[in-house]
Amino acid sequence: MQKSISLIIAFLIFTICSAQNKFGNPEVDPIQIQKNFSEWSLYQSKNIMLSRDFVALDLLSKEISKETFLNELTNGNFIPIRLKSDDSIYYYKLFKIDPNSDSSIKATINQIGFDALKNYKMEGTPFPKFSFKDLNGNEVSNEIMKGKIIVIKCWYIHCTPCIREFPQVNRLVEEYKDRKDILFVSLAEDNPEQLKAFLARKPLSYAVIPEMKIYMNETLDLNAFPTHFILNKEGLIAKVLPNFESLEVALAKESELKSN
Incomplete structure (x- = not known):
């Protein structure tokens, strides 16, 4: 004993x-x-x-x-x-x-x-309902993207940290180009004309939705940019992230969890 x-x-x-x-x-x-x-x-x-x-x-x-x-x-x-x-x-x-x-x-x-x-x-809450058109006239909505992992970047033209990470997020899109279950969308404050002129000089591989200032400020209650969202396949917010470094790690984890 x-x-x-x-x-x-x-x-x-x-x-x-x-x-x-x-x-x-x-x-x-x-x-x-x-x-x-x-x-x-x-x-x-x-x-x-x-x-x-x-x-x-x-x-x-x-x-x-x-x-x-x-x-x-x-x-x-x-x-x-x-x-x-x-x-x-x-x-x-x-x-x-x-x-x-x-x-x-x-x-x-x-x-x-x-x-x-x-x-x-x-985290774990539904992303607010949305239905918008990107700069190419394509409709982007919760319903259309249902069942997919969605990466959302919130930004505006005069946000230096937002623009600084363009090369990094573009590489991320390239890394996941074969994953048809992952979509990259960005919400921008600026109007279509401003964005088209800017993106001609500084390309962004995400789908870009213009004139989202009110939606980001009031519906999403954002006060810091850039802000990244990762939505899981159920349309719930998996992560809210302030920079590319955190985004890269979180997306690797989410894509691994949902790859099957």
């Missing part, structure tokens, strides 16, 4: 240690990274992808829900730091904001937390 208890205890210790070994120390010093807003901003933009799937951890390294994590970033005094890990999973942990740090750091974190939380809450 005593031997059995010892084995159980040993097993529990092994399990706990294995779980702890999945991730290690922060990849940057949480205090040092707050010394300068520019350094924090650069780190955050390259390493903190809140739209991705990740394991969320509180101050004590206890796993919490993604929604709780994002809510803390939105309303609290925390910064997210990625932890080193031995696997491909992202581990983000909350750390306290240094009271002496630049106030812009907290303001920025609260904003990205707010945006990420709003996007996260859209």
Whole structure:
């Protein structure tokens, strides 16, 4: 009996240690990274992808829900730091904001937390009904695209980050050109004449739907561009993403899930 208890205890210790070994120390010093807003901003933009799937951890390294994590970033005094890990999973942990740090750091974190939380809450909900015509006169609607994965890019001509990722999203379209169950559509604020002149210089491989400003602002409630949506074959929002890097990862996962 005593031997059995010892084995159980040993097993529990092994399990706990294995779980702890999945991730290690922060990849940057949480205090040092707050010394300068520019350094924090650069780190955050390259390493903190809140739209991705990740394991969320509180101050004590206890796993919490993604929604709780994002809510803390939105309303609290925390910064997210990625932890080193031995696997491909992202581990983000909350750390306290240094009271002496630049106030812009907290303001920025609260904003990205707010945006990420709003996007996260859209996942699993139906994409609003739509029926529009693209620049070539083709009808684009929920019904016509039913049963397909739809990638939607929201943008406008004078959005520098939107245009900067054109080469990347065009390569993505090329990568999935043989997948007839995946469609690429873009919603643009600008009118047809402006778009045709612009796209003659800066081609975009997506179908382009013009004059979508009111739809994007009011129906989709967007306040940041670019924004990407991935809709699954049931017409539900699988992911809402702020940049190409997150889009590429999420589409690879969704296309793999739905390839059969």
